[in-house]
Amino acid sequence: MAGHIQDRWYKTEKGPDGKPHRVRTDRYGTGKRYRARYEGPDGKEKSRSFPDRQKRQAENWLIEIAADMSRGTYTDPRASRLTFRQFAENWLSSHQGDTNERGALERHLRLHVFEAIGSRPLVSFQPGHVRTWLTNLPKTAPAASYQRIIYGTVSTVFSAAVDDGLILKNPCRVKSVRMPKAEPTRVVPWTPDQVFAVQGALPERFRTMVDLGGGCGLRQGEIFGLPVEAIGFDSGWLAVRQQLKRVRGKFVFALPKRGKVRDVPLPPAVAAALREHMKRFPPVEITLPWGTLSGPPVTRKVVFMGTTQDFVRPSHFDDHLWKPALAAAGIIPEAGKGERYKSAREHGMHALRHFYASVLLDAGENVRALSQYLGHEDPGFTLRVYTHLMPSSESRTRNAVDGMYRAFGKLPDGPETAPGA
16 A cells, blocks of 8 residues: 555654553544545655544555556546646746747636636546537637637646646547647738838838848848847848847847847848948937846847837837838728728738748748748748748759750750740
């Protein structure tokens, strides 16, 4: 039998004769008498109390615990009292991601999960409970892509509970529970005409941002936080080492997304645009905390500034500058009088990165290099997003074989062999 049983009503002491004697404790006659104790797989002591005359039940309970451990079916008894919400909140408090990531996870759970399944004890979850929750999820999260993100958060919470020995298996990872189906979407990159139309509709002091997004693949925060020192006019490289990042309504300088620093080729056309921009709109020194709101202050001479000699605030830029430029270029509808512009998620500044990717792929750049320039962690992700933009293999095959024949003078002369035939 694993563990041991403590009798709280009696203790053993040495008597005057030097021999051990059982004597009553101060707790004699009050409360539960027996306390069954054992050490769990996590190295921590677990226990359960039993009333007087139930020592046999306490022994049987310890025997069952030992059997569960040997079979690999053991779960922590405290899980029977721990609800999904309680565990998820504890998990969030120890989450090692940055503040923004924790905030997003908290919103997923608070807005779409806790009301539906938060009060259910962890050990009581069956796949059917998850299926029912998924059936109702579209009421609060209509977009399938967002449903998949929320589902991933819930599954991660259950996996953490499995790791902690609170439940045996993750109810999200069984055959009968299916992740919300992904919406079949394809990136449709802007045309050069659209890119330059949007650029021309922006105020002059912000137009070079389009060159950095469409010509170097930078994200919005990386553009807004771009320091002068990052621009290698002589080397022909752009060092992407920081971004302007919003944290709980305030701003900091921080590493790029997921800490992925990188060097990006600086095309001469973009370098010339930057030189002209900085001549007309001199960079301004900005001091912000580094990484977190309590981080050490750092000062950077930033290429772009707002109208108040300060950094550019994304929300103001998006609503009052970017969307009007999209409307002027005919990409989104004009806003009616007193109305806000419609949401333009697929036409945010991220569209410039898609344009950049399409230009590089069309020019024959390989996916691994593109992934590095975009700051993706995995070239496979880049391939999944942009594979439909890559030149077709049959065209490359025809051109390769024709090139070989042409090099050896074996290509027949005729109108069908002319370029473009």
